[in-house]
Amino acid sequence: MRVDILGITVDTYSMQETVDQIRQAVEGQIPMRVVTANPEMIFASERNARLKKLINSADIVTADGIGVVWAARRLGAQVMERVTGIDLVHGLFPIAHVGKWRIFFLGGKPGVAEQAANQVVLMNDGISWDAMHGYFSAKEEPKILEKIQNFQPDVLLVGLGAPRQEYWIAEHPGLATVSIGVGGSFDALAGIVVRAPKSIQDLHIEWLYRLWKEPWRWKRQAVLPQFVIKVLRQGFRRKTP
Template identity: 75%
Template sequence: MRVDILGITVDKYSMQETVEQIRKAVEDRVRIRVVTANPEMIYASGRDERLKVLINSADIVTADGIGVVWAARQLGTPVQERVTGIDLVQALFPVADRRNWRIFLLGGKPGIAHRAGIQIALKYPGIAWDESHGYFSTEEEAYVLEKIRCFQPDILLVGLGAPRQEYWIVEHPGLATVSLGVGGSLDALAGHVVRAPERVQTFQLEWLYRLLKEPWRWKRQSVLPRFVIKILWQRFNTF
């Protein structure tokens, strides 16, 4: 089942259930597209019908962030837990390691995806991986696409930033069994960006930690109060 949040339908899967859905897709060779929908993306879809259709047409739409979890609860149809891009990717790695999956990493500045791949391989040697940075030109894109096709990945992790990565995945279907937009997750996997301590994550304050570490993010996070107002308005008109 999905919950309607400002016109975006978000799956109610837990992290474990999401991983299981992806595992089945890989094992059965069923191509699927996964979108991790955060409040900023959901809010933006209210002014961009194409983005709304793109998200809602995905095979899996996860609740990326505590803001989405809060919204679902306010609307009377709670989701089980947040399923963020970075957490989902890290939950997939043990499965990928046991089953020798092939994972392609696309995104980040030159060197980031490569470092991320090395870190993954050190911990999960059963995973075959390849990579490309995300700063390719229009002329270089054909080479990147051919590289991905030749690698034949089970999982394609695209970190081009939302919603560019979502549009890119739709514009280039069939590159992998499972295609997943992961935002800045490659930076975290490479160790280029340090995640909040586990205690901060437990208290669901990772957004505040990132804002303090990266003050420039305030422009993006300024959407959150408007997101809250829209959710409360949807709740008022629903009940």
């Protein structure tokens, strides 16, 4: 099931259902592209037809953030929980360990992807991995593509930031069975960025914690009130005969 939020069709899968869908894709060697859609990305797609088409053509579009969960519920869909990039990969790693998956980490500053992968395999040593930072030029890109192709990953995690990572994945299909845009997840996996305490996550105000820790994010967060207004308008239009 999917729900239309400002023209973006978001899946109503729970975290476990999303993990199961990806597991089945890897085990069946079924190509899959996953977009973790947050309010900022959905809002931006209203003025970017290419981005909207790209997101809606993904195999899975998750509700990345409590704002998207709220919007879905407001529009009548039963979305039980958010499915963020960082939580999704944490859900996948134990399964990848058991299944001995091959995972490629692409993105972040030099050294961060490697650090993230090393931290992951401390607890999930059944995973085979390779990594490359995201600060590459167009001239360097062919070598990166060759590196990924030679590694033959089951899962390609791309942390180039949205929407660059979404464009990049769509422009380079076939590099892995499953490709997922994970934003800044590598910083969290590497321990460079510390996530909000579980109590704050449970209160659904992790965004506020991140804003406190990273004040420069206010420009991104500024779209949230506009997102809310547009969702309320969409709901009103649906109810108006």
